[in-house]
Amino acid sequence: MKLKWMYTLLLLLIAFMLPAMASAAPVNSAAGVPLFFNGKELKPEVAPRIIKDVTMVPVRIIAEELGSKVTWNQEAQKVTIVKNTQKIEMVINQLSATVNGDKYKLDSAPLLIDGNTLLPVRFIAENMGIEVDWNDVKKAVYLKEKTVPLESTPGTAQPVPGQTTEVTDKPATDKPVSVANGNSLSTIKKIDMTASQLLINADTGELKPSIFTLKNPERIVLDIPNATLDPALYKDEANKSGSTVSSNVYVSNIRYSLYATSPSTVRIVLDMKDSMDLNWVSGLGTSALVGSIQKPAKYRVVIDPGHGDQDPGAKATNGSNEKTFNLSMGLKVYKLLQQEANIQPYMTRNDDTFIPLDDRAKFANDLNAHVFVSIHGNSYLATSTGTETYYYKSDSTEFAKIMHKYLAAATGLADRGVRQEPFRVVKVTNMPAVLLEVGYLSNPKDTALMFNEDFQNKVAQAIVAGIKEQLNIK
Numbered sequence: 274m275k276l277k278w279m280y281t282l283l284l285l286l287i288a289f290m291l292p293a294m295a296s297a298a299p300v301n302s303a304a305g306v307p308l309f310f311n312g313k314e315l316k317p318e319v320a321p322r323i324i325k326d327v328t329m330v331p332v333r334i335i336a337e338e339l340g341s342k343v344t345w346n347q348e349a350q351k352v353t354i355v356k357n358t359q360k361i362e363m364v365i366n367q368l369s370a371t372v373n374g375d376k377y378k379l380d381s382a383p384l385l386i387d388g389n390t391l392l393p394v395r396f397i398a399e400n401m402g403i404e405v406d407w408n409d410v411k412k413a414v415y416l417k418e419k420t421v422p423l424e425s426t427p428g429t430a431q432p433v434p435g436q437t438t439e440v441t442d443k444p445a446t447d448k449p450v451s452v453a454n455g456n457s458l459s460t461i462k463k464i465d466m467t468a469s470q471l472l473i474n475a476d477t478g479e480l481k482p483s484i485f486t487l488k489n490p491e492r493i494v495l496d497i498p499n500a501t502l503d504p505a506l507y508k509d510e511a512n513k514s515g516s517t518v519s520s521n522v523y524v525s526n527i528r529y530s531l532y533a534t535s536p537s538t539v540r541i542v543l544d545m546k547d548s549m550d551l552n553w554v555s556g557l558g559t560s561a562l563v564g565s566i567q568k569p570a571k572y573r574v575v576i577d578p579g580h581g582d583q584d585p586g587a588k589a590t591n592g593s594n595e596k597t598f599n600l601s602m603g604l605k606v607y608k609l610l611q612q613e614a615n616i617q618p619y620m621t622r623n624d625d626t627f628i629p630l631d632d633r634a635k636f637a638n639d640l641n642a643h644v645f646v647s648i649h650g651n652s653y654l655a656t657s658t659g660t661e662t663y664y665y666k667s668d669s670t671e672f673a674k675i676m677h678k679y680l681a682a683a684t685g686l687a688d689r690g691v692r693q694e695p696f697r698v699v700k701v702t703n704m705p706a707v708l709l710e711v712g713y714l715s716n717p718k719d720t721a722l723m724f725n726e727d728f729q730n731k732v733a734q735a736i737v738a739g740i741k742e743q744l745n746i747k
């Protein structure tokens with residue numbers, strides 16, 4: 274026992290000494306990317322670098338700064354990272370990794386460069402519950418533990434580096450973007466929240482913001498492309514950001530920043546005291562926008578029955594297929610939601626048509642929907658059975674837990690848990706989004722249940738109950 278432990282220790286030492294010794298060799302410092310963790314800049318002796326849009330960091334950062342246990346198996350070229358209950362395994366030059374035994378595909382494989390082990394930081398950090406953001410203004414990577422409040426308390430602190438990017442959970446690539454070529458750039462001169470109206474004035478041009486909402490805490494986020502901020506508005510010169518006082522009872526604070534440079538985009542965040550809608554009263558597409566804050570008439574819920582038409586999804590053991598199951602379930606959920614006074618339901622498809630994944634997400638994003646639920650049936654072995662709920666973005670974690678609680682109880686099948694996976698529809702949607710795998714269509718018993726009317730009705734009721742809990746509808 275003791276010997277084995279010594280051996281592990283030795284391997285660890287080798288793993289850490291190699292990079293340290295090799296770091297004396299010159300590294301391409303031009304490729305170095307500043308890296309911050311909980312606001313503190315990390316200064317690894319080997320600079321993090323961006324390889325194929327992915328930020329790769331030396332193994333020491335993962336072990337020492339992120340407080341995980343890293344072991345190295347020389348023979349298998351395998352790195353094992355353990356933090357709390359999470360166990361991540363990856364192999365040098367291999368794109369497949371496992372998290373607690375589940376397989377994932379990496380965007381970029383772990384590398385040995387000049388004796389330095391470089392690992393994809395986003396994948397590892399996100400699987401440890403650490404937020405990863407690329408700050409385009411600073412051209413730096415910001416890591417933040419989720420226990421650290423995501424937002425400064427309204428009215429107290431100035432925005433901190435990285436904060437302007439963390440209000441979004443949009444999957445950002447780690448790739449630095451160039452400064453916009455700036456054709457017809459509007460300079461925003463005034464951002465004002467009066468008792469009844471949001472006023473945004475620019476010197477010239479056509480302001481066409483995209484709007485989305487974020488929960489916990491409630492925020493309304495406006496991204497205005499082809500716009501920049503008048504430096505007079507900066508409260509924080511270095512971060513090209515600022516804030517202004519709100520006179521509206523529902524808006525506690527307004528923050529803004531130059532969020533991106535390609536194209537130049539101004540982001541305005543309204544910290545909300547309640548879940549509200551922002552509607553344009555006038556000026557959309559001009560240089561003087563006027564918006565009003567109103568109670569949402571109804572919550573917009575998008576139901577997405579997976580697959581369709583030429584894409585049947587999984588084959589069911591009863592001769593049917595997944596697309597048929599998904600549509601049948603989706604229609605039942607939709608009908609139940611229609612009976613809810615506070616909900617306006619939408620479906621990405623209500624017949625046997627095929628819709629590309631990105632179009633499904635765009636449909637929900639364009640609606641500025643409050644939640645997105647994709648319905649699927651699973652397939653693996655004839656003996657595989659059970660219910661899974663998938664999410665990807667951190668803003669969907671709670672929603673996934675709520676949905677799974679109701680769903681697993683309703684199916685009565687094995688509870689295979691809530692899982693994080695970058696499925697397209699839950700990744701590129703702006704609102705809390707889940708993908709439900711109700712049961713296994715490769716399993717005759719699951720299939721018999723899943724095509725049973727009573728079972729489908731029960732599951733549909735559970736899905737509605739979960740959506741209502743998420744939206745706080747009693």
Ligand SMILES: [Zn+2]
Binds near residue numbers: 580587649650
């Ligand atoms: Zn599917």
